[in-house]
Amino acid sequence: MHLNRALQVTAAASSLLLVSGCGLFSDSTASTAGFNPPNIKMQSELGPAEGQVNLIAWAGYVEDGSNDPKVDWVTPFEKETGCQVKAKVAASSDEMVKLMKTGAYDAVSASGDASLRLIAGGEVAPVNTDLIPNYEDVFFGLKKQSWNSVNGKMYGVPHGRGANLLMYNTKEVSPAPLSWSAVFDDASKYKGHVTAYDSPIYIADAALYLRETRPGLHIQNPYALDQQQFDAAVDLLKAQRANVGEYWSDYLKEISAFKSGDTVIGTTWQVIANLAESEGAKVKAVLPQEGATGWSDTWMLSAKAKHPNCAYKWMNWIISPKVNAEVAEYFGEAPSNIKSCDETSDPAFCDTFHATDENYWKDVAFWTTPIEQCLDGRTDVKCVPYAKWVQAWTEIKG
Structure with missing residues (x-):
């Protein structure tokens, strides 16, 4: 069922009122007691763009039109910022950690089973979210969580989330x-x-x-x-x-x-269930009564970044409402920016992926790197x- 634009706006406004009353805009209280990562200085201001940014990402996160001409959020970024994107697709969290240790990359879309390893190893730096305007509109259920922050310091910007x-x-x-x-x-x-x-x-x-x-x-x-x-x-x-x-x-x-x-x-994952069903498989996916594990990916800044200003610009771009909506729909996950639900091509997308249903996510234990x-x-x-x-x-x- 497709809603007309006026109905979409009304529904989105009602949705924002609803979720604000359900705790999406209340602060998080994650704890990583006893975990003391290396003291790496946080960037205080943005300087000139360096003209390039080197990224490690999951497949489908950094699309430049080469896989599908209709799917391209890299080219507009390059035109707007002057930062040319060079991306390496990683097949696993272990590969991401290994690549980040080389110091050849500026940022990585790390899942929770890699993020604390990167923080503990001094491979990533805390991120100054004041330099990322779109961070303000990220769901609070994704901010200052045990997989992306330590002692109240954010170590990246949330990209999206999904349940297993x-x-x-x-x-x-x-x-x-x-x-x-x-x-x-x-x-x-x-x-x-x-x-x-x-x-x-x-x-x-x-x-x-x-x-x-x-x-x-x-x-x-x-x-x-x-x-x-x-x-x-x-x-x-x-x-x-x-x-x-x-x-x-x-x-x-x-x-x-x-x-x-x-x-x-x-x-x-929900996206797999959707694809399987669309291809004729007689399947259904459920969130069991015990709850489930899940994943939330975070764009993290290398502590050795050679192009930190372009990396900051990328982090702000990838969580901007329209781009975050495009990535979420292409990959199949709930977006991290609440305003992205106004920008999806499918008006029912955020409902399908429970993007604004905080009660749903309360039953999801997001991947977090186990530590001593x-x-x-x-x-x-x-x-x-x-x-x-x-x-x-x-x-x-x-």
């Missing part, structure tokens, strides 16, 4: 699943046809499920696991392994597996750091 949902074949899976138990405790019903996201951060999905089903473990934050809690999550995933047909990281392969019937249930300092505030134990998650993931997959 449960997708199932509506013909093969009955009754419709309401719980992650369908891929954990009850996964044997679909032996060989279960899929899961191929990353160490998936351990948090198991921890989130255990938080609700084994209260005796006292899990508060699925990214803050002491050894006992971590071992329980790993054991659950080792048990699940016998029922997994394939771990996915390439969304096209997941769509293909659901279309062919090789996979009938597992984790997904427990992110849930505990000081009497050490939590298992990400390096151990990587090691355990190798063991889980065999």
Whole structure:
């Protein structure tokens, strides 16, 4: 259903009133207690543009028309700022961290499973949001969070967000699943046809499920696991392994597996569910009753940036209302700028991706890099750091 422009404006105005009453404009209170990154000076003012900016990004984040002539937000940026964009597409968070360590790049679109690693390693600098005018319109649910800030300092600008949902074949899976138990405790019903996201951060999905089903473990934050809690999550995933047909990281392969019937249930993203359904797959995606993990990407500034002024201009550009709407629709995620919902080509887009539904996001635990300092505030134990998650993931997959 398409609304005319007048109705769109009225709906957007009502939406803004609604979300402002639901906490989207109340300040965040994330804590990274005990985490003290290197003291890197924050830029105080913008200087002349250097004429170039070197970026590391996820595929679909820095489009210049070469993949699709209709999809280009780089060329207008270059014309407006004089900053020529050179972009490197990374296939994983680990690759992003490795590339940032070279010092050859000015900024990166880091997910939460990379951001604290970059901050702790001194690879990125705190960002002066006063130099980024469009930051004011970013949803407060994305500001000063545990994956993009430390001690109240922002280490980048939020790009967008999405949830890791449960997708199932509506013909093969009955009754419709309401719980992650369908891929954990009850996964044997679909032996060989279960899929899961191929990353160490998936351990948090198991921890989130255990938080609700084994209260005796006292899990508060699925990214803050002491050894006992971590071992329980790993054991659950080792048990699940016998029922997994394939771990996915390439969304096209997941769509293909659901279309062919090789996979009938597992984790997904909203954009994958939409594409799979549009290609004829009989699927549905749900946010289970336990909640879900999710991802929020942040454009972060290299501490060694050779073109910091152009990087600042890029960060402001990529979260501007129209551009952020274009990226969100192309990639398939909720935009980070509240004004972007007025700019989407599909007037229902922000509803589909729950962009303004803060109650929806309260049930999503966004990827955050696990560190020894427990992110849930505990000081009497050490939590298992990400390096151990990587090691355990190798063991889980065999």
